[in-house]
Amino acid sequence: MTKTSLATRIRFLTKTTATTFTDADMLLLANSVKDEISSLIADRDIKGNYFIIPATDNLIADQREYAFPDDVLNSLFSIEASFTIATPLDYKLCLPDDFRRHAIGRTEKNITGKYSNEYPRYELQRKAIYILSGTIIAVTDGLRVRYRAYPADLASDMVGTTGLEIDPTTTTFGFPKQFHELWARRVSIEWKGSKPKPLPLSPLEQNYERDLEKLLVAISDGDMSGEILGSIPYDTGEDY
Numbered sequence: 001m002t003k004t005s006l007a008t009r010i011r012f013l014t015k016t017t018a019t020t021f022t023d024a025d026m027l028l029l030a031n032s033v034k035d036e037i038s039s040l041i042a043d044r045d046i047k048g049n050y051f052i053i054p055a056t057d058n059l060i061a062d063q064r065e066y067a068f069p070d071d072v073l074n075s076l077f078s079i080e081a082s083f084t085i086a087t088p089l090d091y092k093l094c095l096p097d098d099f100r101r102h103a104i105g106r107t108e109k110n111i112t113g114k115y116s117n118e119y120p121r122y123e124l125q126r127k128a129i130y131i132l133s134g135t136i137i138a139v140t141d142g143l144r145v146r147y148r149a150y151p152a153d154l155a156s157d158m159v160g161t162t163g164l165e166i167d168p169t170t171t172t173f174g175f176p177k178q179f180h181e182l183w184a185r186r187v188s189i190e191w192k193g194s195k196p197k198p199l200p201l202s203p204l205e206q207n208y209e210r211d212l213e214k215l216l217v218a219i220s221d222g223d224m225s226g227e228i229l230g231s232i233p234y235d236t237g238e239d240y
Contacts, residue, residue, distance in 0.1 A: 067128040082142045
């Protein structure tokens with residue numbers, strides 16, 4: 001669907017017009033529902049097929065702490081590091097850890113004594129990733145982070161001819177096409193429920209939860225999406 005067709009579908013379900021259900025009101029509900037469904041998709045997407053952005057940063061010699069924006073740290077999917085300058089870079093998966101379990105001071109000597117570059121670990125601290133590994137050398141793009149970024153908000157109005165499944169920029173996602181009809185249906189349900197005297201749901205709307213579950217089950221195993229490339233620093237200020 002495009003923004004125009006999404007609005008048309010919602011107004012068909014709600015039996016409204018652009019006067020009785022304005023673009024401004026529809027945008028509020030549409031963006032809220034978008035985030036709600038996106039969250040459910042992310043919960044089922046254990047393979048990382050949806051809403052994953054890989055970004056890289058340079059490793060600096062003898063530096064273990066690397067700052068990232070809150071939206072990245074709060075939505076981490078995976079962290080990898082390459083401790084050699086080989087081509088291609090030999091990334092190793094970094095797993096979360098808590099250095100306190102060793103009951104020793106967190107010094108460089110103790111860190112390199114407990115960890116290796118073959119099996120690195122990390123902690124989160126001070127809005128940063130702290131790498132627990134062997135000795136760190138300078139490696140361009142040596143740190144690779146994957147994080148979730150939900151589809152960008154609809155902006156301005158409910159008029160547009162571009163498919164809403166299309167990524168609006170290189171660092172923002174569109175909304176999966178197979179969920180568009182459920183998106184419209186959920187907005188209709190929210191609008192009807194917001195009335196002082198809630199309006200009855202149609203049989204189709206009453207089946208929303210069941211139909212949503214079918215699609216969520218379908219994405220649990222399938223590879224229906226890909227990654228898009230980004231870089232650090234990450235800007236989340238773009239709408240579509």
